[in-house]
Amino acid sequence: MQAGLQTKETGPVGSLEDAAEPLLELRAVTKTFGEVTALARLDATIARGEFVTVVGPSGCGKSTLFNIVAGLEEPDTGGVLRFEGRSCHAADLLGQVSFMPQRDLLLPWRNVVDNAILALEVEGVPRQQARAQALRMLPEFGLAGFENQYPHQLSGGMRQRVALMRTFLFERGLMLLDEPFGALDALTRAMMQRWLLDVWQKYRRTILFITHDVDEAIFLGDRVLVMTARPGSVKLEQVVDLPRPRRPEIVTAPEFIRLKRILLEAIEEESIKSFQSATVREQTS
Amino acid sequence: MSIDSAALSLSSRGAAGRPAPWHDWMRKAVRLLLGLVIAAVVWEGAVVLFGIKPHYLPRLSAILAAIAATPQAYVDGFLRTLAETLIGFVAGGAFGVLIGIAFFRLRALREMAFPIFVVSQTIPVIAFGALVVLWFGNTLLAKAVIAFYLTFFPVTVNTLLGLETVDPRQVAMMRSFGASRRQLLLRLQLPTALPQIFVALRLASSLSLVGAIVGEWFGDTTGLGVLLLQAMYTENVVAIWGALLASALLGTGFYACVAAAERRLVFWSAEQ
Numbered sequence: 001m002q003a004g005l006q007t008k009e010t011g012p013v014g015s016l017e018d019a020a021e022p023l024l025e026l027r028a029v030t031k032t033f034g035e036v037t038a039l040a041r042l043d044a045t046i047a048r049g050e051f052v053t054v055v056g057p058s059g060c061g062k063s064t065l066f067n068i069v070a071g072l073e074e075p076d077t078g079g080v081l082r083f084e085g086r087s088c089h090a091a092d093l094l095g096q097v098s099f100m101p102q103r104d105l106l107l108p109w110r111n112v113v114d115n116a117i118l119a120l121e122v123e124g125v126p127r128q129q130a131r132a133q134a135l136r137m138l139p140e141f142g143l144a145g146f147e148n149q150y151p152h153q154l155s156g157g158m159r160q161r162v163a164l165m166r167t168f169l170f171e172r173g174l175m176l177l178d179e180p181f182g183a184l185d186a187l188t189r190a191m192m193q194r195w196l197l198d199v200w201q202k203y204r205r206t207i208l209f210i211t212h213d214v215d216e217a218i219f220l221g222d223r224v225l226v227m228t229a230r231p232g233s234v235k236l237e238q239v240v241d242l243p244r245p246r247r248p249e250i251v252t253a254p255e256f257i258r259l260k261r262i263l264l265e266a267i268e269e270e271s272i273k274s275f276q277s278a279t280v281r282e283q284t285s
Numbered sequence: 286m287s288i289d290s291a292a293l294s295l296s297s298r299g300a301a302g303r304p305a306p307w308h309d310w311m312r313k314a315v316r317l318l319l320g321l322v323i324a325a326v327v328w329e330g331a332v333v334l335f336g337i338k339p340h341y342l343p344r345l346s347a348i349l350a351a352i353a354a355t356p357q358a359y360v361d362g363f364l365r366t367l368a369e370t371l372i373g374f375v376a377g378g379a380f381g382v383l384i385g386i387a388f389f390r391l392r393a394l395r396e397m398a399f400p401i402f403v404v405s406q407t408i409p410v411i412a413f414g415a416l417v418v419l420w421f422g423n424t425l426l427a428k429a430v431i432a433f434y435l436t437f438f439p440v441t442v443n444t445l446l447g448l449e450t451v452d453p454r455q456v457a458m459m460r461s462f463g464a465s466r467r468q469l470l471l472r473l474q475l476p477t478a479l480p481q482i483f484v485a486l487r488l489a490s491s492l493s494l495v496g497a498i499v500g501e502w503f504g505d506t507t508g509l510g511v512l513l514l515q516a517m518y519t520e521n522v523v524a525i526w527g528a529l530l531a532s533a534l535l536g537t538g539f540y541a542c543v544a545a546a547e548r549r550l551v552f553w554s555a556e557q
């Protein structure tokens with residue numbers, strides 16, 4: 001069923017990357033928490049420089065997937081995890097992947113610069129050097145002049161940009177962003193999306209990006225992974241062939257609408273499943 | 286008036302987000318002084334006006350005159366008690382934080398030792414003091430140990446409480462950066478616990494003074510507790526009040542220092 005739904009096309013980037021080794025490869029990755037199976041035989045491949053978005057019903061295991069790739073959770077035995085061509089345990093990935101959790105999680109006793117350099121500091125970069133590096137990056141993140149402000153003095157959008165800057169400064173091959181704009185209002189979010197694309201295009205990092213917003217998934221991604229209801233696996237892998245740089249108007253383009261229809265249909269199917277299994281659980285318990 | 290100045294200082298801190306500027310600080314100091322002067326005048330005036338017997342409440346001026354007559358006894362007593370209090374407070378605070386961290390990290394240790402700590406705190410300080418004097422004699426150390434005994438427990442409990450409020454998502458984030466346990470502790474867990482630790486330290490600042498004074502009652506020759514006891518035996522009311530004022534000065538001064546340190550170090554918690 002999975003193969004039938006896959007609409008794998010080889011785009012201009014795809015053909016190049018297929019020859020090269022993928023950055024991250026997950027084969028039959030399963031994760032259970034006691035009775036609950038969060039992920040079941042999930043397969044995914046991420047190429048270098050790719051921007052891959054992940055959508056799926058809530059509770060389907062998206063954050064669990066990220067926690068595994070960030071090294072925070074070990075998957076069940078039997079699956080294969082390969083990073084930069086080498087087979088590895090999840091724990092080996094601690095400190096190897098730049099992870100931005102669902103909330104900004106800024107430390108209230110650190111100002112903007114010191115929050116941004118947190119990961120660098122943990123890595124052992126001298127504070128002065130890390131601060132200088134962060135100060136150079138501030139304007140690009142729309143934070144010029146705010147270096148000495150504390151988190152409680154910032155708006156939600158700015159806090160999110162500080163968290164993103166912290167993630168960007170921690171230069172790793174792979175960036176994991178878990179619903180980074182989920183808590184923002186629609187206008188700020190649209191601005192942040194365009195801004196993220198600009199920064200991504202400049203730094204050319206590989207990004208894996210969770211969202212519950214289909215428009216966002218298409219607007220940002222080279223590829224969209226739709227996950228099944230729990231236990232989560234990849235239901236559909238949709239290549240987004242829209243030209244870059246992408247303008248905001250693109251959301252009304254026929255191609256965009258076509259992709260959105262395909263994705264919505266797949267997500268709808270899974271949402272109903274997850275809703276039904278939730279009601280069944282309620283009735284039996 | 287004092288409420289007004291409190292509200293003023295709050296709003297100015299909130300808006301600027303940093304400590305009040307210099308002239309603001311001056312204004313507060315002047316108001317505090319004014320309040321003290323008014324209280325002194327009311328005290329003096331009430332005693333004279335209502336003809337209160339010195340046995341119940343001596344005139345403030347009489348007390349100050351008595352202190353001025355033998356200042357050395359008060360200065361020595363103040364310094365001695367301050368030393369006992371400080372040593373007990375610093376040792377109790379440091380020990381409390383360390384044990385709090387140990388309890389946080391080693392669940393087994395907590396389950397073994399925590400009940401013993403609780404039981405230790407149910408021993409009346411008088412009984413404990415008698416033991417300490419048996420062990421250490423009438424030394425400065427004995428008083429510091431009693432002050433320590435009263436301070437370490439609240440600090441332990443609050444350190445543990447504070448460490449347990451750490452957001453597990455923040456821990457996960459730090460771990461994903463590759464943070465070691467030491468880095469986790471110093472960069473995340475201890476700062477998070479700091480507001481809670483300071484709540485206990487403020488309490489401990491008062492308790493350590495109580496410990497030092499009670500300790501002196503078991504026998505010594507200098508200290509504010511000694512002055513109090515001597516004045517009580519000789520029924521010298523003015524001297525009792527003198528020792529009381531000196532203790533109050535020490536207690537408030539110490540508390541104010543701890544609170545000032547808190548405002549500097551935990552600047553963020555008032556703003557959230």
Ligand SMILES: Nc1ncnc2c1ncn2[C@@H]1O[C@H](COP(=O)(O)OP(=O)(O)O)[C@@H](O)[C@H]1O
Pocket residue numbers: 033036037038056057058059060061062063064065230
């Ligand atoms: N540490 C954990 N312990 C137990 N259950 C967990 C844990 N983490 C996630 N789960 C469960 O796994 C499922 C997937 O969760 P999650 O990955 O957070 O979903 P999503 O991010 O897609 O909303 C949920 O049912 C959740 O309750």
Ligand SMILES: [Mg+2]
Pocket residue numbers: 062063102
């Ligand atoms: Mg999630």
